[in-house]
Structure formats: structure tokens, C-alpha cells
Amino acid sequence: MECRKMCPCIYAPCNDSYSDEEKDKFFETISDTINNIPDNEELMAMGDFNGKVGQRGDPWTKHLGPFSDNTATCNYNGNLILELCAEHELVIVNTLFEHRQSQIITWYKWNNLDVCSQIDFVLVM
Structure with a gap:
């Protein structure tokens, strides 16, 4: 059996610029896309999710x-x-892997480098 990899690139709506309904719809579309991936395919989705997951x-x-x-x-x-x-x-x-804080952070505010966060993620099935 052949195994293929799906690697979509994500650019999610910003938290401040879009309504919750628009963000919900975007993530529902991602979920629907994942649901349509055949069982013999692997998934790796990466990109700018504009989300902060924190330490949970x-x-x-x-x-x-x-x-x-x-x-x-x-x-x-x-x-x-x-x-x-x-x-x-x-x-x-x-x-999953320890890095220096400067390597974890993926976004800095252009006019204030003290405002920063990790918003880019790699999701793997």
C-alpha cells in the first residue's frame, strides 16, 4: 500500500482583525479538509496559526x-x-523539543521587540 504525505500550509485569521465566527469557520474548513484525507495518507500541517497555546x-x-x-x-x-x-x-x-526562547518565538511586533509570541506551529498526525 502506498503512503503519501499531505502538507498544507496554514495562514489563519488574526485574533484582532477577524470575528470569532470567521475564525471558527476557518478552523472548521481545516477540520473538514483533514476529514477528507484518506487513511493511508499522513498529514503535516504547518504555518502561521495566529494562535498562542501557552504552556497547558x-x-x-x-x-x-x-x-x-x-x-x-x-x-x-x-x-x-x-x-x-x-x-x-x-x-x-x-x-516537543527544548530551544532557546529566541528560537521558540516566531513573531515580533515590528515597532516593539518586547511584544512577541509563538504563533507558528507544525501539526503532525
Whole structure:
């Protein structure tokens, strides 16, 4: 049996610029896309999810490693990412390995480098 890999690139709506309904619809579309992937295919989704997952415990330990940006508080998109992971048994693999904080952070405010967070993630099935 042939095994193929699906590697979609994500650019999610920003938390401040879009309504909750628009963000919900976006993540529902991702979920629908994942549901249409045949069982013999693997999935790796990566990109700018515009979400902050923070450092979370149960029930997310199966999906989120211990090395996410623990300085950030989980936001709306962050919850949607974690719910997507739980629904489809995905793991946020770039939170599984320890890095310097400067390598965890993936976004800096252009005019204030003290405002930063981890919003880019790699999800693997």
C-alpha cells in the first residue's frame, strides 16, 4: 500500500482583525479538509496559526509538548488549535523539543521587540 504525505500550509485569521465566527469557520474548513484525507495518507500541517497555546496541562498534554511559549496566555485561536489537535489526534511537534526562547518565538511586533509570541506551529498526525 502506498503512503503519501499531505502538507498544507496554514495562514489563519488574526485574533484582532477577524470575528470569532470567521475564525471558527476557518478552523472548521481545516477540520473538514483533514476529514477528507484518506487513511493511508499522513498529514503535516504547518504555518502561521495566529494562535498562542501557552504552556497547558491536561487535557492537552497528548497534543502539546512542554516547550511551547510559556510566557503567553492561550488566546482564541490557540484554543481552536488545541481543539483541532484533539479532534484529529494531532501533535504540535515544535513544542516537543527544548530551544532557546529566541528560537521558540516566531513573531515580533515590528515597532516593539518586547511584544512577541509563538504563533507558528507544525501539526503532525
